[in-house]
Amino acid sequence: MRDSFRFLRAIIRDRRTVGAIAPSGRHLAACVVRSLGTLEPGSIIVELGPGTGIFTRAICRRHPRCHVVAIEIDRYLANTLDRALPQARVIHGCATKIREHLQKLGLDPSRVAAVVSGLPLLVLPDNLPARILDEVTETLPEGARFVQFTYSRLAWRRFTPQRLRFLRAYLVVSNIPPASVLVFSKAQHAPPDAGRLRRIKKPRPRGRRLFGVIPRRSRNISS
Numbered sequence: 001m002r003d004s005f006r007f008l009r010a011i012i013r014d015r016r017t018v019g020a021i022a023p024s025g026r027h028l029a030a031c032v033v034r035s036l037g038t039l040e041p042g043s044i045i046v047e048l049g050p051g052t053g054i055f056t057r058a059i060c061r062r063h064p065r066c067h068v069v070a071i072e073i074d075r076y077l078a079n080t081l082d083r084a085l086p087q088a089r090v091i092h093g094c095a096t097k098i099r100e101h102l103q104k105l106g107l108d109p110s111r112v113a114a115v116v117s118g119l120p121l122l123v124l125p126d127n128l129p130a131r132i133l134d135e136v137t138e139t140l141p142e143g144a145r146f147v148q149f150t151y152s153r154l155a156w157r158r159f160t161p162q163r164l165r166f167l168r169a170y171l172v173v174s175n176i177p178p179a180s181v182l183v184f185s186k187a188q189h190a191p192p193d194a195g196r197l198r199r200i201k202k203p204r205p206r207g208r209r210l211f212g213v214i215p216r217r218s219r220n221i222s223s
């Protein structure tokens with residue numbers, strides 16, 4: 001409940017940077033963390049826009065031997081999470097400066113193994129979303145994952161995630177509101193239709209419904 005108050009406070013301060021009506025639920029957090037796949041101990045997981053830290057806590061639990069760095073633009077949320085979660089390094093700053101923040105912490109950006117984003121990329125102003133996605137792709141090594149959650153999977157057509165390949169999406173119906181988890185991997189070169197989210201491989205059949213998480217068949221959502 002306290003998290004909801006903190007979130008509300010952030011919404012009142014700046015609705016556009018928060019871009020949600022409530023913190024994400026634990027089923028969405030579990031889906032985001034599972035989407036990261038297997039990561040080497042000692043590698044760095046970067047989270048953008050942790051808010052009250054629902055994903056951050058889940059990441060720290062699942063990957064206790066990785067460095068978790070969370071970058072949050074709202075000073076109050078960043079300071080509160082920093083105090084509450086000593087396992088993570090919480091930075092008050094902007095997602096456009098991932099490498100700079102890591103260097104200030106004495107961490108080598110080349111050890112970043114995955115980036116998770118809770119950012120409301122669909123509502124951030126001007127070219128900020130493009131600059132953030134550029135920074136993500138500059139930071140990630142080839143093949144590493146970028147996991148983004150969204151309330152509007154189709155609206156992702158607006159974006160041009162250069163050098164990111166769309167792998168799959170999961171719909172978490174039990175979240176309020178229902179949300180999708182989009183999983184990308186960093187490609188070596190921009191695919192010919194860079195900017196379009198497209199299916200590049202058939203997802204492994206899972207046939208399970210876990211905690212309201214429905215693995216969706218990836219399909220070309222740009223058509």
Ligand SMILES: C[S@@+](CC[C@H](N)C(=O)[O-])C[C@H]1O[C@@H](n2cnc3c(N)ncnc32)[C@H](O)[C@@H]1O
Nearest residue numbers: 017020023024049050051072073074094095118
């Ligand atoms: C939709 S909330 C998500 C919070 C949390 N991940 C969750 O799912 O409950 C988006 C968060 O991104 C933060 N944010 C927005 N723009 C940012 C930026 N440029 N850099 C870092 N954080 C940002 C907001 O302050 C907010 O906490």
